[in-house]
Amino acid sequence: MKKTTSKSDVVDALSLQDLCRFCQAEEDWVIELVEYGVLEPKGSRSGDWQFIGTNIVRAKKARRLNRDLGINVAGVALVLDLIEERDAVLRRLSQYETL
Numbered sequence: 686m687k688k689t690t691s692k693s694d695v696v697d698a699l700s701l702q703d704l705c706r707f708c709q710a711e712e713d714w715v716i717e718l719v720e721y722g723v724l725e726p727k728g729s730r731s732g733d734w735q736f737i738g739t740n741i742v743r744a745k746k747a748r749r750l751n752r753d754l755g756i757n758v759a760g761v762a763l764v765l766d767l768i769e770e771r772d773a774v775l776r777r778l779s780q781y782e783t784l
Contacts, residue, residue, distance in 0.1 A: 700735060701731055704736045707741070707745070708747075710751075712731075718747055718761070719731075721758050721759060723747055724740045724743060746765060746768075747761045
């Protein structure tokens with residue numbers, strides 16, 4: 686795992702193996718998330734992939750949806766997209782309410 690500073694526990698990027706350990710998931714499952722567009726790693730090959738920021742958060746959410754609700758990868762992709770759309774709508778609504 687690559688750290689942002691020597692005094693910080695904040696991680697700015699995870700390799701495929703680190704992300705699998707973090708999410709307690711198999712590599713094949715994470716690769717499938719990438720194939721469905723749920724995650725967008727930096728790097729051209731799975732051995733070089735680096736997952737940063739929102740990808741790490743999305744992976745953790747995806748794992749919870751899969752583990753807790755039994756949703757497959759295609760369903761996880763749909764649910765995460767719908768959650769993001771809902772959040773965007775709520776942000777816009779909040780802006781209008783402050784006017």
